[in-house]
Amino acid sequence: MAEQKPSNFQQAITGEWHGLPSVFDVDGSHTGFNKVNRASVFEGDKVTYWMETDFQNSGPLRNRFDTAGARFEFGVIDSDQDRVYCGPDFMGAGRPYGLLVDSNYYSPGWNTDLRTVNLIIPERGIQVYSSQLFEADTLVAVFNGLYVVTQDHDNNVDEQNMVREFLENEQKAAKKPFILPVKESGQWRGTLQVHDDKQQHIGETEVIIDYRPLTLRSAEMTVTMKGAIERRFTYRRSRVDNVHTFEGPDVYGNGRAYGRYLWSIQHFYGEAFKLKSRDTLIDDNHSLCSVWQFYQSNKEQYTVFGLMEWTPTDTVLGAQYVR
Structure with missing residues (x-):
């Protein structure tokens, strides 16, 4: 044997x-x-x-x-x-x-x-x-x-x-809340592993998330994926306490955070396609550990996971003045 x-x-x-x-x-x-x-x-x-x-x-x-x-x-x-x-x-x-x-x-x-x-x-x-x-x-x-x-x-x-x-x-x-940069714009970048619905590793996807705060509780994000998955989508997100909302134009949905962890479901507009995610802020530098599961016609299509690092670019919500 x-x-x-x-x-x-x-x-x-x-x-x-x-x-x-x-x-x-x-x-x-x-x-x-x-x-x-x-x-x-x-x-x-x-x-x-x-x-x-x-x-x-x-x-x-x-x-x-x-x-x-x-x-x-x-x-x-x-x-x-x-x-x-x-x-x-x-x-x-x-x-x-x-x-x-x-x-x-x-x-x-x-x-x-x-x-x-x-x-x-x-x-x-x-x-x-x-x-x-x-x-x-x-x-x-x-x-x-x-x-x-x-x-x-x-x-x-x-x-x-x-x-x-x-x-x-x-x-x-562990008690810190899931709050993305409040005043700074920037990017998350990382290489995520991609598995298909048979659990087979089919490659990697390079992910860039462009992030720009709009208010102290909302931001615009554009996600670009290249490689085993090719996708680009933009949405506005907002937060009230630990409830997060995704408000289009490309995806709509919501999520709830428990400390540093955010669970969400995002539906792609005009498609039978959705994303169920668990995102985790694992340090004070906004490093993002993501587990994304994509569904086509309500059936598992891809499971994607890995680490993305944050790089700030500039402060977009600076001090305001009246002259």
């Missing part, structure tokens, strides 16, 4: 991951944190996923999600097509796309259906994580945050110090 090998995603997540995901209520209010250590361990004929949590939270969500120190541990059927979660803590599956896995599963202990997206950004040494938690189609909470990985945390003082400093920074940064 041929030796079983770990899937590509299983290889990419080797090690112990450390994070301090934020916990948000349905309106987007930050209610606390959940300190997490977790790993997916490949042992030849089986894969075991374990997770240790410390739910540092207040209010009604604590009663629902605090596990009183119980360790999550569940089996995984590992493959490059599907990662199937076999319980007892989670039942469902994840769909891998290279360094991304898009999962949907059920938690009996939390009585929630989860949509979890994990994307590894190797150049930053982080994993960008989020979970939306539902009762059927009704959202009840959101978890999100960044993770770093270690290979010998228990015995390596340098790794322990790195994790401690990272978690301290996460505690400060």
Whole structure:
């Protein structure tokens, strides 16, 4: 019998991951944190996923999600097509796309259906994580945050110090809202990976987002994609608190932010084409980690993801004077 090998995603997540995901209520209010250590361990004929949590939270969500120190541990059927979660803590599956896995599963202990997206950004040494938690189609909470990985945390003082400093920074940064530059125009640029509806990597698309504030709460954006996907579209976007609106002329839709993370749905005008996105501001330089899923005729067509860096150009909403 041929030796079983770990899937590509299983290889990419080797090690112990450390994070301090934020916990948000349905309106987007930050209610606390959940300190997490977790790993997916490949042992030849089986894969075991374990997770240790410390739910540092207040209010009604604590009663629902605090596990009183119980360790999550569940089996995984590992493959490059599907990662199937076999319980007892989670039942469902994840769909891998290279360094991304898009999962949907059920938690009996939390009585929630989860949509979890994990994307590894190797150049930053982080994993960008989020979970939306539902009762059927009704959202009840959101978890999100960044993770770093270690290979010998228990015995390596340098790794322990790195994790401690990272978690301290996460505690400060995780509550920051998703707000794009208020007064400066500029560009985001990046190379995003493109997978088709069969999860096959079909290439890259170079993305440029030209951004220009119009008011303190609105801006015009033009997105240009070249490569595996060729698209150009312009829209005005506005924000009221954590609710974002996309107002044409090329796309229309809305979104809601939970801390640094924005989920949105954008419909392309005059086409049976739409975009479901999760965008994350991962640092104070407005670096944007994006997961974009395009749908044609309500069917998945492309899954696109990667990192885009921000370059400011000039201040367009400077001081005003009356002479």
